[in-house]
Amino acid sequence: MAASCSANRAVLNNCVKLQIMCNRHHCGGIFIRRIWTTRSKCQLQSKLQCKSAPQMVGVVALEIHAQIQAASKLFSSSRVGFSAPPNSHVSFFDASLPGTLPVLNRRCVEAAVTTGLALNCKINTKSLFDRKHYFYADLPAGYQITQQRVPIAVNGSLNFSYLVGRKRNEVMTKSVRVRQIQLEQDSGKSLHDDQRSQTLIDLNRAGVGLMEVVMEPDMCCGEEAAAALRELQLILQTLGTCQGNMAEGQLRVDANISVHHPGEPLGIRTEVKNINSARFVARAIDYEIQRQIEVLESGGTVLNETRAFDSKTGKTVPMRDKEGLQDYRFMPEPNLPPLFVYEGLASVPDGVDPAHAVLIDRLKAQLPELPGVKRMRVMEEYGILPEHSFTLVNEDGLIDFFERVVQATVMEPRKLIGWVIKELMGNLNQQNLKIRQSPVSPEALAQLLDLLESGFISSSAAKVVFQEMWKAPEKSVEQLVKELDLGLISDREELIKICQKVMDAHPDLLQVIRGGNKKVLNKMMGIVQKESKGRANPVQLINILQEMTS
């Protein structure tokens, strides 16, 4: 999770920076050479602007396989677990023993309907399953059960926003059409041992439920696709229908890419398969767009082929032939009756147990607040900036943490957002921790902020205490403040004592102040604060100093 988030941010950062450069150095020759090696949409465009021919643009569609978060597989009762010992979660059906039959897992259907609703899809109340045939060692039945003819959800859209601009504080909003969401089985895993020329098969993943989200070619570059992917990932995580961990393969991306001149028919597309991080999605797409443009510009033709992204070289390469043209010999799955879901209780026919029926209106009512809505809400409710709303909502669990702090402290949300986004996230990222692993609880942070807000400690002292809380979470905030002796000095006598000491040590400054240069008073205050380790109550201090120097 954390890894892919930060990766994604890095992509955005990278692109945004380059865009700024584009604006500044409009088509500088040297600049082109430089962007050439780093490959980004923005650079591509700037390069093309130098050409006299009309600009070619990329057209991108994503097909995303999302593993359904469920206790058991799509058609069998074996458990789903990522790091289980090989072949420990394999039912007779998963191993395709003859005579076994698929039994549909209702939880997977509900997940697909829920996801369809969140993506504004039309839910097909009757959908069908099909067999897709190909021989592969990790596909034990010789076919995959999928939904080719009538999928469970169609005609939706994914709305997403991302940040652009110099300070990454401008919000760009886009919408991509979702053609369909289909339920299908995952395959097992093959492990090739080239030295001993053998292949090891792990069927733990075989038969795990997938939702394939098929998007229309509505995107134009890697940055956009990565942002769409990131938003989909967030939505799925919010819904609880997919854990969305790309490193564990819970979310896998195929990108269909072509280039054309705007207004002309779409070009021949290639498919880059199985990209396993948002960052790579952006890189693979931008590389592929550039490659296709080059091919066409040099008079060649783009082949309709399947390609793979090599993350080491940053290039896409054609996949081996057998992955190319295949006739999947689709056929209706005869062992599964049509899949019916119902609008509501009233539309469940006699003979169907309502307790076992999938009801669209019930799932709709249970939809949680989606990320886009949540960002708008937190901006309005807490008066925070758009970029802060992105961080709050995009980091798993951060918004909950934030809202708990807000509830527990007297400090205003607008003022405390920095503490959560800079101090807390900074520390977490540094130690590679998730939010729910934070040693500092929202309540403890709230206590600290209360002390700060009430003037009991200074802002700089609060930062010191925060670091100590991190190291010693078992100690209370008051205890730490006491131990570190960081409480503000508000005792008049003590303050006078310190001021006197400083004035004695700097008679020259005192003279200047008394001579009428009140600006130097600030310098004097700084020295006093340094002497008191920042503990002097600033309001009292200024009064005392004014009295003593007048």
Place this chain on the structure above:
Amino acid sequence: MLSLSIKEVSAALRDGKLSATELCRRCLQRIKKTRHLNAYISVTEELAMRQAQEADHRMLRGKPLGPLDGIPFSIKDNFCTENVETTCASHMLRGYVPPFTATVVQKLMDQGAVLVGKTNLDEFAMGSGSTDGVFGPVRNPWSYTSLYRTHNPHAADPDSDWVITGGSSGGSAAAVASLSSFLALGSDTGGSTRNPGSLCGVVALKPSYGLLSRHGLIPLVNSMDVPGIMSRSVHDTAITLKVLQGVDEKDSTTVKVPDPPAAALPQDFDVRDICVGVPKEYHAPGLSAGTLREWNRVAAMFERAGAQVREVSLPHTQYSIVCYHVLCCCEVASNMARFDGLQYGHRSAVESSTEALYATTRHEGFNDVVRRRILSGNYFLLKQNYERYFMKAQQMRRLIAEDFRRVFSSGVDVLLTPTTLSDAQTYRDFIQEDNRTRSAQDDIFTQPVNLAGLPAVTVPTSLSSRGLPVGLQLIGRHLQDRKLLAVAHWMEQQMDFPHIHIHDEDEGDVEETESARQGHER
């Protein structure tokens, strides 16, 4: 003792006149004596004796599990049985021991029935003769009656002119007909239970699609396969159906039985309330004179008894063979894709590449019949062919089903048809044609029923001029299996069909028919 009905032998077991172990031992002996029939692929002697002993314990405590407790039965070797080899009569599954038991088999065992063995078939149930399995052909027990031998001078040598059982569940039919099992399960995709049932002179039911679980039945055509029931009387079949039917959560295509009544057969059946349809399209080329005569005789008999008998039309019947052929090949191509030698079953020694391993494994593992169907099926399913073949066949299938629906909604309760074109052929004649041609010829009366998912039962009606059984088929409305059996029961009672008579078990000698009961033989 072995020729008793289940009802009779069950009563004897309860009354203590007979022990289940004794009964089981007799059946096992019978299996040994009839080994030349090649009806069984494996005999589960140890398991059977253990189950029989358990049945006896229950009998002694006066707590039998039901009407099937202690009753020896056998199953076609395409039903999975935990810890018992399941071969489908194919090299591909030789030595394959499944880790689970088919639902229908488990249900019989849960009722105390005693599994004596697994029966022979055509490889993966593809055939209509029980001649195309790796364990060799099954011989029809009626080949060894003195009646058949006297009527067929060439049959003097029992090893030359024996007749086939029909198929593909020929082993099960032979087991029931030769009295080594009181009950057997077959599978029926295009007639595989009814065809051998008819040729071996036993009652064979193909239940409505969805009534019995297919879980654990190694599939031929999923959308048509049903477990079939073979026994020596309609009543025995009805008892068994009652035990086996019902929803199985492991098979999503099973359906709820509409209000299962207590009695296996209705008590208030009156043939005068019945309308019998006789489809005119079933006057097919190749229908033997003897079978046609039987068909007419029984139709007249219904009429005389007060039933309404009327000619009906099923106009799309002629297309069912080709429609079946396309759909069957497509599903076969798909279902057989799993046999790649990786997880289970035969694996070739050629391991130069994964593709080579697949190819040689599948070449070595499957016979010509299976390979041809896989090839055709994959051809039909190719993108450029799909509409021309598979879609067309699906459309035709709907039209055939619609034919039946129309006839049944016009007031017809059952259809009366022949089951096969003629009595059993000799093996020598049968193998003159290839499997594809034979299946097309032999299944024409049975296949349409599978396309429509309807229940159908064949009941033996008489012996032919060659001394071989002839059966007629009754087809019922969807899920009206019990009513269908009620009609079949009435018909059976009018027939006086002879059982194979066991002359003297101790001598292990030839079987003979009770010539005294062959009044209708001409």
